[in-house]
Amino acid sequence: MRIWLDGALRDVDGAKVSVFDHGLTVGDGVFETLKAERGQAFALTRHLERLTRSARGLGLPDPDLDEVRRACAAVLEANPMPFGRLRVTYTGGVSPLGSDRGDAAPTLVVAVAESVRRPDTTAVVRVDWVRNERSAVAGLKTTSYAENVVALATAARAGASEALLANTVGRLCEGTGSNVFIVLDGELHTPPLASGCLAGITRALVVEWAGAKETDLPFEVLEQAEEVFLTSSLRDVQAVLRIDGRELAAPGPVTAEAMRIFEAKAGADLDP
Numbered sequence: 001m002r003i004w005l006d007g008a009l010r011d012v013d014g015a016k017v018s019v020f021d022h023g024l025t026v027g028d029g030v031f032e033t034l035k036a037e038r039g040q041a042f043a044l045t046r047h048l049e050r051l052t053r054s055a056r057g058l059g060l061p062d063p064d065l066d067e068v069r070r071a072c073a074a075v076l077e078a079n080p081m082p083f084g085r086l087r088v089t090y091t092g093g094v095s096p097l098g099s100d101r102g103d104a105a106p107t108l109v110v111a112v113a114e115s116v117r118r119p120d121t122t123a124v125v126r127v128d129w130v131r132n133e134r135s136a137v138a139g140l141k142t143t144s145y146a147e148n149v150v151a152l153a154t155a156a157r158a159g160a161s162e163a164l165l166a167n168t169v170g171r172l173c174e175g176t177g178s179n180v181f182i183v184l185d186g187e188l189h190t191p192p193l194a195s196g197c198l199a200g201i202t203r204a205l206v207v208e209w210a211g212a213k214e215t216d217l218p219f220e221v222l223e224q225a226e227e228v229f230l231t232s233s234l235r236d237v238q239a240v241l242r243i244d245g246r247e248l249a250a251p252g253p254v255t256a257e258a259m260r261i262f263e264a265k266a267g268a269d270l271d272p
Helices: 044-058 065-078 146-157 201-210 219-223 253-268
Strands: 002-005 008-011 029-037 083-091 107-114 121-131 162-167 172-175 179-184 187-190 227-232 236-243
Touching: 002 065, 008 065, 029 044, 044 065, 044 083, 044 201, 065 083, 065 107, 121 146, 121 172, 121 227, 146 162, 172 179, 172 219, 179 201, 179 219, 179 253, 187 201, 201 227, 201 236, 201 253, 227 253, 236 253
Parallel strands: 121 162, 121 236
Antiparallel strands: 002 008, 002 107, 029 083, 083 107, 162 172, 179 187, 179 227, 227 236
């Protein structure tokens, strides 16, 4: 396995990041996860644009996107696999042992790991923790993922692959690593970015391609939803067959059409 670290491909066993890196000590970093098929990253341009937005939101220097593109290509070429999870991590670099950031250059790591395609359906649970839509990092894809780790572990113990969260005012927000779509009276809806959810790449494509409406919804709407599905870079469009103890027909007709549209359009353009 070879990864990209600060300007060059390196053997993973020899690659070293400082124990004083701000991404390690305080989670001061941003990242992107991309789907890679047969050596090609999907929606790379959109992911790099979001990486830059997230970096600016933390006050990090803009990443060198030409280097990130070279790094992604080099890592995928060095590690051939049919289907993989490509991860770009960009941190505050070596810094003092505290929240203040040092003067060192940011750290850039690009790595890939073999993955498997998600099943067409999955189960989810609701959890009591909330997203803070007024947080300084709301909507940013940061490496500060501890609350997602806790919520996802709760879902796993319940036999689910994802946990869904409300925001602080009780509105439907997102999953720990996914966006959520629901069908009401035959119409497709997803929470707006103002809810505090991440501006997911797959979410944006589904809104554009399948005509979903961005709608402010109460968390309780999950109890009445006719269909529910999740989106993310590795899930694409994944139907939900169970929320807590409630069974749903999955995929329902609206979800099945969204799955069909996404597969066709994504297959026709690797960088939409």
